[in-house]
Amino acid sequence: MRTASPAPSRWALRVVGLGYLTLLLLAPLVAIFYKTFEHGLAPPIEAITSTNGLHALKLSLLMVVIAVPLNTIFGIGCALLLVRHKWKGNALIDSVINLPFAMSPVVIGLALFLLYGAKGWLGPDLAEAGVEILFSVPGMVLASIFVSIPFVVRETVPVLQEIGTEQEQAASTLGANAWQTFWRVTLPSIRWGVAYGVVLTTARVLGEFGAVSIVSGSRSGETETLPLYVKKAFDNFEFPAAYGASVLLALLALTTLLAMNVLKRKEDA
Amino acid sequence: MGISVEGAVKSFGDFQALDDVSVEVPDGSLTALLGPSGSGKSTLLRAIAGLETLDAGRVTIDGEDVSTKPTQKREVGFVFQHYAAFKHMTVFENVGFGLKIRKWDKAKIADRVHELLNLVQLPGLADRYPSQLSGGQRQRMALARALAVQPQVLLLDEPFGALDARVRKDLRAWLRNLHEEMNVTTIFVTHDQEEAMDVAGQLVVMNQGRVEQSGSAEDLYEHPANEFVMSFVGEVNRLGEDFVRPHDIEVVLEADDRTEEGVVKRIVALGFEIRVEFVLGDGTDVWVQLTRNELQRLELREGQIAFLRPVQAKSFNGSTPSDPPGASTPQGSDDGGDAEVSAAV
Numbered sequence: 224m225r226t227a228s229p230a231p232s233r234w235a236l237r238v239v240g241l242g243y244l245t246l247l248l249l250a251p252l253v254a255i256f257y258k259t260f261e262h263g264l265a266p267p268i269e270a271i272t273s274t275n276g277l278h279a280l281k282l283s284l285l286m287v288v289i290a291v292p293l294n295t296i297f298g299i300g301c302a303l304l305l306v307r308h309k310w311k312g313n314a315l316i317d318s319v320i321n322l323p324f325a326m327s328p329v330v331i332g333l334a335l336f337l338l339y340g341a342k343g344w345l346g347p348d349l350a351e352a353g354v355e356i357l358f359s360v361p362g363m364v365l366a367s368i369f370v371s372i373p374f375v376v377r378e379t380v381p382v383l384q385e386i387g388t389e390q391e392q393a394a395s396t397l398g399a400n401a402w403q404t405f406w407r408v409t410l411p412s413i414r415w416g417v418a419y420g421v422v423l424t425t426a427r428v429l430g431e432f433g434a435v436s437i438v439s440g441s442r443s444g445e446t447e448t449l450p451l452y453v454k455k456a457f458d459n460f461e462f463p464a465a466y467g468a469s470v471l472l473a474l475l476a477l478t479t480l481l482a483m484n485v486l487k488r489k490e491d492a
Numbered sequence: 493m494g495i496s497v498e499g500a501v502k503s504f505g506d507f508q509a510l511d512d513v514s515v516e517v518p519d520g521s522l523t524a525l526l527g528p529s530g531s532g533k534s535t536l537l538r539a540i541a542g543l544e545t546l547d548a549g550r551v552t553i554d555g556e557d558v559s560t561k562p563t564q565k566r567e568v569g570f571v572f573q574h575y576a577a578f579k580h581m582t583v584f585e586n587v588g589f590g591l592k593i594r595k596w597d598k599a600k601i602a603d604r605v606h607e608l609l610n611l612v613q614l615p616g617l618a619d620r621y622p623s624q625l626s627g628g629q630r631q632r633m634a635l636a637r638a639l640a641v642q643p644q645v646l647l648l649d650e651p652f653g654a655l656d657a658r659v660r661k662d663l664r665a666w667l668r669n670l671h672e673e674m675n676v677t678t679i680f681v682t683h684d685q686e687e688a689m690d691v692a693g694q695l696v697v698m699n700q701g702r703v704e705q706s707g708s709a710e711d712l713y714e715h716p717a718n719e720f721v722m723s724f725v726g727e728v729n730r731l732g733e734d735f736v737r738p739h740d741i742e743v744v745l746e747a748d749d750r751t752e753e754g755v756v757k758r759i760v761a762l763g764f765e766i767r768v769e770f771v772l773g774d775g776t777d778v779w780v781q782l783t784r785n786e787l788q789r790l791e792l793r794e795g796q797i798a799f800l801r802p803v804q805a806k807s808f809n810g811s812t813p814s815d816p817p818g819a820s821t822p823q824g825s826d827d828g829g830d831a832e833v834s835a836a837v
Contacts, residue, residue: 389576392543393634395563396570397590397641407589411580 252473259466267467270456275444276468279452283429285360286448290367290428295421298375299413305376306383320377323370331369332437335362339438358440363448366434371427375420382416383409415486422483429475493554493644493677494519495540500549502535509535511701513549517679517694522671524692525681528724532701533681537647540679541568553644569638569676573650575630577622583609583633584618590641608636611670628659639674648680652687664691685725689713697721719808729778734805738781742801743768743790751799754778756792768792770800 259267270276301320305313323331339346339356349356356362390412394404410417432450439446441455449472456465495517502510509532517523525533538544540551542563550559558566578586584605585592591601609615612632622630631651638646651667652660668691671678682688688695689709696706697720705717709725716722722735729736731752744751754770757777761767766787769779778800782790792798 389572389574390578392563393570393572393576393578393637394589396541396543396566396568397637398564398567398593399589400562400564403593408578412578414580 255466255469255473258462259470262463266463267470270461270464270467271471273464275447276452276464278444279447279449279468280471282360282363282447283449286364286367286431286435287425287428289364290371291421291424293368294371294424295375295417297372298420298424299379299410299417301376302379302383303409305380307388320373323372328366328370328431328433328435329437332366332434335366335369335434335438339365357438358442358446360446362438363435363446366438367428367431370431370434371424374423374427375417378416378420378423379413382413386412415489418486419483422479422486426476426479429472429479495645495677495679496552497536497540498550498552500536500539500551501547502532502539502544503547508701510539510546510549513698513701513703515696515703515706517677519554520675520677521694522668522678522692523680523694523696524688525679525696525698526683526685526688526724527698527704528683530700531698533683533698534649536698537649537679537681540645541570541647542566543570567641567644569641569643569646571631571634571638571646571648571651573653575622575627575634575654577630577634579622581621582618583614583620583622583625586622586633587636587640589637594641604640605636608640611639612636613666626659627655628663631655631663635670639676643676646676646678648678650681650683653682660687667691689725695725697724699724716806722806722808727779727781731772731776731778731802731805733807733809734802735807736778736802736805738767738779740802740804741778741780742803743780743782743786743792744799744801745790747799748801751801754798754800756794756796756798759787759792759794770798772800 271280301316305317336357337343339349339362341347341350341357346357354361356365386409390408391404394408399407430450431448432454435448436451436454439448439451441447441451443452443455447455449468453465453468453472456462456468495515497513497515500510500513502508511532513532513536515525515536525536527533535544539546540553542558542561546559550557552558553566553568578589581589584602587605587608588601591604596604605618606615609618612635614629614632614636617625617629617633622633625633631654635648635651648667652663655663664687667680680691693708694706695709695712697704697712699720704724705712705721707715712721712725716725719735722728727738729738729741747753752772754772756768757771758769759766760769761784764784766782766784767779768782768787769777771777780800790798
């Protein structure tokens with residue numbers, strides 16, 4: 224195999240790659256930023272700082288604050304189980320973990336609806352006990368957790384495999400118990416993998432639309448996250464609000480991506 | 493602290509790693525577990541440390557049965573082949589790890605760590621990360637880390653296996669000196685017989701999950717219990733039923749009734765030592781170890797015919813000592829079925 228392709232084909236590849244990215248990724252982004260600030264900073268800022276806009280932002284951040292830590296703890300535990308404790312059930316866990324990747328978020332939303340709805344399997348009993356899941360924050364949290372389960376697991380498993388067990392064994396010969404070994408050796412060794420998973424989880428939770436839109440009922444100022452707010456504003460021809468919230472989401476996403484790149488670099492170092 | 497293993501059995505699936513192994517390691521000794529890969533030597537070492545659980549048998553350290561004790565309570569120092577350095581910690585933090593776990597106070601930890609870094613000749617590298625050290629330095633750091641907690645016993649699993657030949661030789665000598673100074677009971681695993689003989693006072697030769705023989709290097713070399721030990725500890729040629737060391741064959745230019753004819757196939761100069769490979773009439777390959785002076789005296793050339801006279805040979809088949817070709821007067825033999833035959837020259 225040749226290590227370097229001749230100049231013409233290399234240039235062709237570059238043009239195709241960059242062209243593809245520009246057309247499909249950059250152009251829409253530029254368009255939305257342009258549209259948003261077409262008439263200055265005031266209209267979008269005004270829209271986002273409206274009562275409903277602020278509430279949507281807060282609710283989106285609440286989803287992140289609840290779903291991300293839960294999925295991080297679960298993800299690390301699950302990865303440890305998959306890598307360090309081999310047993311028959313692992314193959315099943317491994318494929319089930321991937322379900323949220325494979326399933327359309329709308330289907331996930333519908334599944335939760337069927338489980339917790341007024342006529343669902345658990346809904347009536349929970350309603351009797353005074354617990355409201357559907358069309359309220361708990362249901363939205365469940366949907367957010369569901370769709371973002373795999374990220375920390377998927378990012379942590381290969382790192383755990385790579386570090387092997389020797390460092391942990393060394394810690395135990397030096398007198399560390401299982402808990403001390405986890406905190407002082409295992410966790411610091413996998414920290415960049417976990418952090419990468421956390422960033423991806425955050426981005427997914429922030430952006431989730433399908434599943435959350437089904438279970439939330441999308442009531443303005445109550446059960447509306449930023450993506451739902453964008454959709455409703457767009458449907459109602461409130462373009463400054465739609466664009467403003469979109470740009471806010473895009474900025475949050477870019478921040479997480481930036482964080483991800485920084486982490487990637489640390490991991491490689 | 494003497495270590496004793498009795499009737500150790502361990503299998504991994506279908507693979508029998510330890511098959512009824514018993515070993516006695518005297519207090520303060522430096523013992524090598526020697527064997528080819530898959531012989532069970534590492535499994536045995538790991539079982540002593542508690543990193544493997546035995547299917548049957550027991551491990552005693554200083555008279556106390558530790559078979560069910562978890563690793564972290566056994567007070568063993570363990571050094572891994574690939575160092576097992578904590579990559580996210582500095583050298584200082586690595587060496588001080590066990591002390592921090594034992595909740596020593598900071599000043600005492602610092603004193604002890606620097607004392608150990610001096611001992612392993614790594615002063616001034618305390619703030620480096622393991623990735624900034626060479627292989628030999630990493631292994632010395634790992635050794636310092638294991639010694640920091642003043643273990644009852646020190647266990648080393650192919651400690652020099654990943655290092656290049658030069659560094660390996662240096663570290664061997666250094667480990668021997670260290671053992672003399674510290675006098676902590678030490679077991680180290682190796683597949684390199686030269687390394688085992690160079691470093692250890694006592695050798696335990698293992699093969700296929702069993703102990704073949706244990707004893708001093710000289711014992712094993714001079715009185716191997718069986719064919720395996722003879723061929724694993726030192727070089728050996730096979731002549732029919734007999735085993736002959738390459739330095740126990742005389743090369744002469746004139747035949748007599750005790751010699752066999754061979755053709756010089758290859759002459760390899762390894763410094764002062766010369767390795768001459770012969771093919772005998774029946775197709776057997778034999779090599780002979782000569783000194784440079786002997787070679788010059790004989791003026792051997794590749795393709796030339798010469799005559800080989802085994803001076804000393806061993807046979808492990810049955811109870812009848814078989815003479816080496818042309819041996820005249822058998823002198824004494826080992827006990828049991830194994831026979832040793834020496835020929836007076």
